Amino acid sequence: MITLEHIAMEYTPGQPILKDVSLTLERGSFHFLTGASGAGKSTLLSLLSLQGRATTGKFHMFGENVTNMTREQLPKLRRRIGIVLQDYRLLDHLTVLENVSLPLKVAGEADAEITPKALELLEWIGLSEHQNAKPPTLSGGQKQRAAIARAVITKPDILLADEPTGNLDTELAQRFMYLFEALNQTGTTVLIASHDENLISLFDYPTLRLKNGALVKKSSTIEDLSSFNEIIS
Ligand SMILES: Nc1ncnc2c1ncn2[C@@H]1O[C@H](COP(=O)(O)OP(=O)(O)OP(=O)(O)O)[C@@H](O)[C@H]1O
Ligand SMILES: [Mg+2]
Numbered sequence: 001m002i003t004l005e006h007i008a009m010e011y012t013p014g015q016p017i018l019k020d021v022s023l024t025l026e027r028g029s030f031h032f033l034t035g036a037s038g039a040g041k042s043t044l045l046s047l048l049s050l051q052g053r054a055t056t057g058k059f060h061m062f063g064e065n066v067t068n069m070t071r072e073q074l075p076k077l078r079r080r081i082g083i084v085l086q087d088y089r090l091l092d093h094l095t096v097l098e099n100v101s102l103p104l105k106v107a108g109e110a111d112a113e114i115t116p117k118a119l120e121l122l123e124w125i126g127l128s129e130h131q132n133a134k135p136p137t138l139s140g141g142q143k144q145r146a147a148i149a150r151a152v153i154t155k156p157d158i159l160l161a162d163e164p165t166g167n168l169d170t171e172l173a174q175r176f177m178y179l180f181e182a183l184n185q186t187g188t189t190v191l192i193a194s195h196d197e198n199l200i201s202l203f204d205y206p207t208l209r210l211k212n213g214a215l216v217k218k219s220s221t222i223e224d225l226s227s228f229n230e231i232i233s
Contacts, residue, residue, distance in 0.1 A: 002025040020213065033208050082156035102150065119131070
């Protein structure tokens with residue numbers, strides 16, 4: 001469903017952040033994306049969410065060749081993607097309810113259909129009391145929950161989430177992981193960037209690790225042990 005072949009990306013010419021990233025995300029798959037701070041996780045998610053562009057390489061999504069698309073062709077694909085950005089990007093002049101409702105409004109749904117859905121989701125994530133609050137008055141974790149609700153309300157074909165549980169306590173983080181799993185079970189492809197090795201280890205999903213501008217397979221504990229054995233033998 002999504003394939004990247006030998007992708008490179010840079011912010012400053014000649015200084016690639018991603019050097020050679022190849023990746024296939026099958027439809028309905030669930031992956032974690034990990035790697036050190038600064039490794040390029042958010043950069044890769046900006047590419048996959050059609051915000052950043054690659055300097056070289058091939059990128060296919062939903063059967064389309066994204067590499068050759070014009071700017072005007074991208075919004076149609078973007079509407080099929082749910083994204084939780086690391087800095088949330090909620091609209092400060094809208095209420096929580098309006099922020100969460102926005103993607104369905106943009107998709108042309110009637111208010112009468114949108115509001116009950118948005119309210120139900122706010123209830124589930126524990127933000128009902130804050131439905132009329134504006135984002136600047138919310139805590140970090142509350143903003144994060146609103147951003148997640150906005151990303152999942154459309155039941156997107158793919159959910160890209162950048163450290164979506166970084167501001168949540170363990171119990172809430174797990175609750176949201178179950179939300180992502182439930183969405184995945186309805187067919188959504190899920191990719192979650194996270195530093196949180198503890199959280200990742202609680203779930204049995206493949207992990208993609210960014211290192212030196214490329215994806216490496218996560219070494220298992222057994223491999224770690226065998227290389228340790230080699231060192232000490
Ligand atoms: N808009 C930008 N302009 C220039 N350089 C950038 C920009 N965004 C990111 N970078 C650089 O690209 C590199 C990768 O950043 P990125 O945000 O993708 O890392 P990350 O893996 O998401 O890190 P973290 O775990 O801290 O969120 C960093 O060296 C960063 O300084
Ligand atoms: Mg990041």
